[in-house]
Amino acid sequence: MNSAETYTSIIPLLAVLVSLIAVPLILLSSKFKNLRESWTILAALIKFGLVLSLLPGALAGKAAQCSVLEIFPGIDLSLRADPFGVFFALIASGLWIFTSFYSIGYVRGAPEKKQTRYFASFAVCLSATIGIAFSANLISFIIFYEILTIATYPLVIHKETKKAIDAGRKYLIYTLTAGLFLIAAAAWTYQITGTLDFKAGGLFGSAVLDPRDAVMLFLLFLGGVGVKAGIMPLHSWLPSAMAAPTPVSALLHAVAVVKSGVFAVIRVVGFVFGPTMMAKFGLDTILMTLAGITIIVASLIALRQDNLKKRLAYSTVGHLSYIVLGAALLTAEGFTGGMLHIAFHATMKITLFFVAGAIYINLHRENISQLNGIGRVMPWTMGAFTIGAIGLAGIPPINGFVSKWYLGLGAVQADNLIPLGILVLSGLLNAAYFFPIVYIAFFKKGEGLEGKGEAPLLMVVPIVITATLSLLFGIYPDLFFKFYQLAVNISAAILGGG
Amino acid sequence: MMTLLIDNSPVLIPLIFLATALLIPVVAAKRKTLAWPLAFWATIAVVAVSIFNVRRVICDGPVHYRLGNWAPPIGIEYVLDHLSAFVILVINSVALLVLLHAKKVVARELPHKRVPYYAAVILMLCGFNGIVITGDLFNLYVFLEISALSLYGLIAAGEKQSPVAAFRYLIMGTIAASFYLLGVGFLYMETGSLNMADVKAILPTVIDQPAILVALVLMVLGMGIKMALFPMHGWLPDAYTYAPTTSSAIIAPTGTKVGAYVMLRVMFFVFGVNFVSKTLPLTQIISWLSAIAIIYGSVLAIAQKEMKRMLAYSSVAQIGYIGLGIGLANPMALIGALFHVLNHAFMKACLFLVAGNFRYKLGHSNVSRLTDAVRKKMPWTMAAFTVAALSMVGLPPLSGFFSKLFLILGAYENSAWYFIVIIFISSLLNAVYFFRILEKVYMRPRIPVPGQEEETDVKRDEVSASMLLPTLILAAGLIIFGILNAFIVKGIINFMIPAGM
Numbered sequence: 001m002n003s004a005e006t007y008t009s010i011i012p013l014l015a016v017l018v019s020l021i022a023v024p025l026i027l028l029s030s031k032f033k034n035l036r037e038s039w040t041i042l043a044a045l046i047k048f049g050l051v052l053s054l055l056p057g058a059l060a061g062k063a064a065q066c067s068v069l070e071i072f073p074g075i076d077l078s079l080r081a082d083p084f085g086v087f088f089a090l091i092a093s094g095l096w097i098f099t100s101f102y103s104i105g106y107v108r109g110a111p112e113k114k115q116t117r118y119f120a121s122f123a124v125c126l127s128a129t130i131g132i133a134f135s136a137n138l139i140s141f142i143i144f145y146e147i148l149t150i151a152t153y154p155l156v157i158h159k160e161t162k163k164a165i166d167a168g169r170k171y172l173i174y175t176l177t178a179g180l181f182l183i184a185a186a187a188w189t190y191q192i193t194g195t196l197d198f199k200a201g202g203l204f205g206s207a208v209l210d211p212r213d214a215v216m217l218f219l220l221f222l223g224g225v226g227v228k229a230g231i232m233p234l235h236s237w238l239p240s241a242m243a244a245p246t247p248v249s250a251l252l253h254a255v256a257v258v259k260s261g262v263f264a265v266i267r268v269v270g271f272v273f274g275p276t277m278m279a280k281f282g283l284d285t286i287l288m289t290l291a292g293i294t295i296i297v298a299s300l301i302a303l304r305q306d307n308l309k310k311r312l313a314y315s316t317v318g319h320l321s322y323i324v325l326g327a328a329l330l331t332a333e334g335f336t337g338g339m340l341h342i343a344f345h346a347t348m349k350i351t352l353f354f355v356a357g358a359i360y361i362n363l364h365r366e367n368i369s370q371l372n373g374i375g376r377v378m379p380w381t382m383g384a385f386t387i388g389a390i391g392l393a394g395i396p397p398i399n400g401f402v403s404k405w406y407l408g409l410g411a412v413q414a415d416n417l418i419p420l421g422i423l424v425l426s427g428l429l430n431a432a433y434f435f436p437i438v439y440i441a442f443f444k445k446g447e448g449l450e451g452k453g454e455a456p457l458l459m460v461v462p463i464v465i466t467a468t469l470s471l472l473f474g475i476y477p478d479l480f481f482k483f484y485q486l487a488v489n490i491s492a493a494i495l496g497g498g
Numbered sequence: 499m500m501t502l503l504i505d506n507s508p509v510l511i512p513l514i515f516l517a518t519a520l521l522i523p524v525v526a527a528k529r530k531t532l533a534w535p536l537a538f539w540a541t542i543a544v545v546a547v548s549i550f551n552v553r554r555v556i557c558d559g560p561v562h563y564r565l566g567n568w569a570p571p572i573g574i575e576y577v578l579d580h581l582s583a584f585v586i587l588v589i590n591s592v593a594l595l596v597l598l599h600a601k602k603v604v605a606r607e608l609p610h611k612r613v614p615y616y617a618a619v620i621l622m623l624c625g626f627n628g629i630v631i632t633g634d635l636f637n638l639y640v641f642l643e644i645s646a647l648s649l650y651g652l653i654a655a656g657e658k659q660s661p662v663a664a665f666r667y668l669i670m671g672t673i674a675a676s677f678y679l680l681g682v683g684f685l686y687m688e689t690g691s692l693n694m695a696d697v698k699a700i701l702p703t704v705i706d707q708p709a710i711l712v713a714l715v716l717m718v719l720g721m722g723i724k725m726a727l728f729p730m731h732g733w734l735p736d737a738y739t740y741a742p743t744t745s746s747a748i749i750a751p752t753g754t755k756v757g758a759y760v761m762l763r764v765m766f767f768v769f770g771v772n773f774v775s776k777t778l779p780l781t782q783i784i785s786w787l788s789a790i791a792i793i794y795g796s797v798l799a800i801a802q803k804e805m806k807r808m809l810a811y812s813s814v815a816q817i818g819y820i821g822l823g824i825g826l827a828n829p830m831a832l833i834g835a836l837f838h839v840l841n842h843a844f845m846k847a848c849l850f851l852v853a854g855n856f857r858y859k860l861g862h863s864n865v866s867r868l869t870d871a872v873r874k875k876m877p878w879t880m881a882a883f884t885v886a887a888l889s890m891v892g893l894p895p896l897s898g899f900f901s902k903l904f905l906i907l908g909a910y911e912n913s914a915w916y917f918i919v920i921i922f923i924s925s926l927l928n929a930v931y932f933f934r935i936l937e938k939v940y941m942r943p944r945i946p947v948p949g950q951e952e953e954t955d956v957k958r959d960e961v962s963a964s965m966l967l968p969t970l971i972l973a974a975g976l977i978i979f980g981i982l983n984a985f986i987v988k989g990i991i992n993f994m995i996p997a998g999m
Contacts, residue, residue: 070984072900073992143894150893160941168937176891176929180922184906187918191910 007057009064012079012134015050015089019043019123019130026123030116037104040119044100047126048093051086052481058086059482061489065136072139075196080136082198084271084339084490088263089133090481091343092256095350096126098462099251102354105458106247109361117154118245124151129256132263138186138196141267145182145228145260149175152257155248156241167240174227174237182224188217189272198267200493202274214281221268222287228261230317231324232294239313246357249309254316254349259342262323266338269327270494278330287328292422294321299429306367308356311433312349315392318426319345325419326407334410335491336484341403343483344391344473348400351388351466355381358455358463368437373446375438378454382441384467389434391470394427399473402484507554508563508576508631510547511586512641514540515624522617530612534601537616541594541623548587555583556990562633570633571693577633580993581836585630585759588840589752592847593623595968596751599851600744602965603858607742608655615655619748622648626756635682635768636692638760642678642724646671649753652745653737663736670723670733677720678760684713694768701769711778717764718780725757727784727821728791731814735798738810743854746806750813750850751843758820758839762832765824766996775827785825789920791818796927800934805853805863808931809846812890815924816842822917823905829995831908836991838901840979841889845898848886848972855879855961855969865935873939874956878966880939882973887932889976892925897979904987 022043029035054064063082071077081089103122107115128151131144149172157168190196193207209217227234238258242249252258269278269287278284295318302314319341326338358381359365359374375382391398404423411419454460477484503510518540526533554561560579564570597619608615625645632638650671654664686692688709689700704710719730726734734754738746765774765781775781795815802808820842823835856863859876873880889898902921909917960966979986 069981070988071895071981072903073984073987075984077895146893146899147895150888154940157937157941165937165941169933172929172933173926177922177926179893180925183903184918184922187903187906187910191907 005061006063006065006080008066009081010066011050011054012064012081012085013066013068015047015054015093016079016127016131016134018047018050018127020127022123023120026120027116033115036116036119037100040100040103040123041097043123044093044097044126047130048097051089051093051130054081054086055090055481057081058083059485059489071143075137075139077140077143078136079131079134079140080198081134083486083493084266085133085135087339087483087486087490088259088342089130091346092126092129092133092259095251095255095346095466098466099247099350102250102357102459102462103247105456106245106357106361109456109459110245112158112245113160114158118158121151121154122248122251125155125252125256129260132260136197138189138198138272141264142179142182142186145264146179148257148260149179152248152252155252156244158245158248159243161243164243167237167243170240171237174234178224178227178234181220185217185220185224188220198271200271200490201496202270202277203272204274204277209277209281211281214277215283215286218268218273218281218283218286221272222265222290225261225264225268226290228257229265229324230258230261230294230320231265231290232297232317235294235298235317238317239310242307242309242313246309246353246360249313250350250353250357253313254353255346258316258320259346262320262338262342265324266327266335269330270335275330275495284328284330288325288419291321291325291328292419294318295325295422295426296429299426299433302433303429306369308359308366308368308371308437309353311368312352312356315430315433316349318430319349319392322404322407322423322426325422326410329407329410329414329416329419330495331410331413332488332491332495333406333413335494336487337403337406337408337410339487339490340406340477340483344399344403344470347466347470347473348388348391348398351384351463351470352392354459354463354466355385355388358459361459362455363449363452368440371437371446372440372444373449375441376446377449377452380454380460381463382438384463385441386438387467387470389438391474393430393434394423395431397471397474399470399477402474402477504550506563507547507551508561508578509565511544511551511590511631512624512628514544514547515620515627519617519621519624522620523613526613526616533613533616534597534604537620538594538597538601540620541590541597544623544627545587545590545594548583548590551578552583552587552990554578555580571691571696574637575633575693575695576631577694578631580990581759581763582630584836584990584994585755585839586627588843589626589630589755590623592751592843592972593748595971596744596748596847596851599747599854599965599968602962603743603854606858607744611655615652618648618651619744621645622652622748623752626752629756630759633694634692635685635694635697639675639679639682642675642760645753645756646675649749652749653741656741656745659736660740660742663733663740667733667737670730674720674723677716677723681713681716681720684709684716688713694763698768698770701773705773705777714765714769714774714778714780718761718784721757721761721764722787723757725754725761725821726814726817728787728794728814728818731791731795731817734814735807735810738813739804739807743850743857746810747847747850747854750809751847754813754817755820755839755843758817758824758835762824762835766827766999771827771996771998781825781827783825785822785914785917788818788821788825789917791815791821792920792924793927796924796931800927800931803864803866805856805865805935806850808865809849809853812928812931813846815928816846816890818924819901819905819921822920823908826905826908826912826914826917827999828908828911829999830904830911832995832999833987833991834901834904834908836994837897837904837983837987840986841897841901841976844972844975844979845886845889848882848969848976849890851965851969851972852879852883852886855965858961858965859959865938868935868938870939870941871956875959876961877958878960879969882969884936885973885976887936889980891929891932895977895980897976897983900980900983
C-alpha cells in the first residue's frame, strides 16, 4: 500500500507456521486423541493471537513485512500483513478456533475414520490460508494458493465413498486448472511489468497495455481466482465438494477456501489492476455481469435443493458474488461492503453449516424435507440457524444487513441501479430458500423425534457463539476487531493509490 | 599430491570411472561381493570431485584442461565450464543415490551377473561424464560409443523381453551415433578442426557452405535420437520398461539428459545461437517437436498400466520440456530447460526407485493392482512418491513448478502463447496419471461395512534403509531445489546462457 508504512516483523511468518508446526505433532500423537486435538486447539489459539497482535498496526495503516528467502530470481517469498491481509487472516484464524472445537464433536460423534489425517490436513489448510492473506506478491500467493488446493483434497475425499472420490476429482480438475491460469496470468504480468508485488491501486504503474491484452490478462486472472470464488460457470466443484464432512464445508467451503477466492478477486481488482485500469478497459463490466448472473442463478438453483448442505452451497456461491460485485463497483462503499461481507458472510454461513452438521450427527438427517419439527428438539441449534438465515436475507439487526447496506450504497455511488436491483432480488430469493426451513423446523409436527435432544455440547456451543457474533456485528460492526474501520481504510487505500 | 589432484580435477572424473570399470572384473573375479563397494566408492569419489569442480568453476571461472598437455586443436581439450560442471554433478549425484539403492536390488534381480553389471554401470557413467566434459567433437563420439555399448548391456540384462528392447535401441543408437559422426566429418571437412572452440572460431568464414548445414542437421538428428525427442523416441519405452530396476533408474535420469546436453552444446556453443535460430529455423522445429512430445508422452503415460512404462512415456514428455526450453532459445526458457535437467533427473530417479521398491516388496509395479495396502506396507516410499508426483504435476513450492514457470516466462518472451497452452494441458494430464495412483493408494474405494472394524492384517513392510534412504533423499531434493531455485539459477545456471542469446 502506498500510504502504509512497512515495518519488519516476524509475526506474519509465525502466524503462517504455527499450524504447520502443529502438523507433525498431530501426526505423532495419532494414538492419543485428546493430546492430538489439544495441538489443534493450541495452534488455533496461538495463530489467532498472533494475527490479533497485528491488528493495531493494521489499523494505524502499517504493514508488518517479513521476507523469507528469494523464491524465484528477483522475487522473494515475502509475507506482508497489510490491513487487507490482516482483515482476512483475522476471520480465518478466528473461525478456526470454533471449527476446531466443533470438529472434535463432529468427528467423534460421526464417528469418522482417519481422524489424524483430518486434523493434520486442516492445520495445513489454515497455514495456507494465512499465507494467502499475507502474501506480498503473486508468486508467494500462488504458492500458498496451490498448497491450499492440495491440502483440501484429502478433506474433500475424506469419506472415501465413490461420491467423495468423484467430488475430489472434480475439485482437483477445477482447482488445478485454475492454478495454471493464475500462473499464466502472473507470468504475463511479470513479463509486462517486471514486478509482482501487490500494490494498492494497481501494480502496472505506467506500463502500457493493449486493450485486447488487458481483457485477456484479466480473464486469465479471473480463470485463476474465479474457481475458488465460485463465479459461474466455474462454481460447480463447490456443491460437489459438500461430500466432505460438515466442519470442512463449514470452515473451508464457507470461509477459508472460497474466501481465499474472493480475497484474490479483490487483490486482483484493487492491487494488481487497480480501479483506474479496471474502468479504463471495461473490466469492471465483465466482472459485474458475471457476479450479477451468479447471484441470481445460484439463488434460483438453491431454491430447488432438498439436501440442506447443497442448498447452503449454492447460497454460498451466490453470496461470494456479492463480494465480487462489491469489488466490481469500484467505489469506496462497494469495496467496504464487499470486504465486510467477507467477514460477515463467514460468521453467518459457518453457523448454518454447523447447524447442518449438528442435525446430521444428532438425527442423521440431511434433507430439508426431513426437518419438520426439529426446532422443538434442537431449539438452540435452530435458533442459531434462524439468526443466520435472517442475516443472509439481509434483514437487520444481523450483520448481513450491514454489508449489504454498504454494497447497496456502493451501487448508488457508482450510479448504477442494476446491481442494486440484483441485491434486492437476491435478498428476496434468500428469504425464499431459507425461511421455509425455519418455518417447518419450528411450526410443523415432526416424526421420530421422541427422546432426541440437542447435539453434543462441543457442537452446540460453537454454533451459538457464531450466531451471537453475527448478531453483535450486526448491531455494532466495529466490535472487537474494527472490521468496519479496517474495510474503510483499505478501500480508501485502493481508490487513493491509483 | 594435493595440487596435482586439484590441477587435474577435470580429467579425474572419467579417469576414476574408467579405472574402476576395468578394476571391477579383476578384483571381484573371486569375491563377487566386492563389485558393489568398488562401484559405490568410486562414485562417491567422483561426486566429491564433481562438487569440487562446481566450486572451482564458480570461484575461478571455466577451466580448460589439456589432455597430456597437448595444445588444442591438435590435442584433446576438456572444458569445465558452468554448464558441464553442473550437468556432471547432476548425473553423478543421481547415479550415486541409485547405486546405493542398487545393492539389494541387483543382488536379487541379477545375482549371477553382479560383476559385469556393475562394471557396465561404471563404464556407462564414464562415457556420460566424458561426453559432457570433453571439448572435442570426436572425443565426444568416442565417449558416446563407450556409454552406448554399456547401455545396451545394461538394458539387455533385464526381463525376457529386454534383449529385443536392447537390440532395438542398439540399432537406433548406432544410427544416432553414425549421424553424429557423419556430421562431425562434414564439419571437419569444412573447418579442419575438431576442437569445439576452434570450430566455433572458424565457422563464420565457411558458414555459407551447404556442408555446414548438413553437418548441423545430422548432429542434431543424432542427438535427437539419443535424447528420445519425439518422433525419435521409439526405442525408449521398451528399453525403460524391460530393463532391470537399477538400469532404468540410472539411465532414465541421466542418459537422455546427456543427449540434450550435446544438442545444446553443439547448437548454441559451436554453431551459435544466431545460426540455429535465425539462419535456420532449427530451434523452432525442435520446439514444435517438443510440444508434440509433451502431449504425446503424457497421453500415452495415462494409457499405461505398468508403472515403469508409464514413467517411460512420462520421460518422453519431460524431455519435451527440456527440448522446448532449448527450442525457444531465449535466456528464461533455457534456464527452465537446464533447471529441468536437474529436476527431471531427481524426479525420475525417485519415481523409478519407487517402482523398484514396489517390485522388491510386492513383486510387481502394476498400477491397476496397487491398493491401500501399499501405503500401509510402505508409508515412506509412498511419501516419496507423493512428493515426486506433485513435483511432476508442477505444484509449488516443489521444483517442478519452477521449471514450468521459467518455461512459461520463456514462452511469453517469444510471444508463443500456444506453448503455454501445451504446458497447461500436460500439467493436467500429469495430474491425471499421478493422482490415479495416489487415489488408489491413499483411499479405500471399498464400501466399509458398518460395525465391522477396519482390517488391520496389513503389517508395515517397508524396504530397508539402503533402499529407502536414496528414495527419500531424491524426494527431499525436489523440495530443496524448489525452495532454493533462485540460488541455483543465480549461482550457476545464469552463467550458462550462451553468447548472443
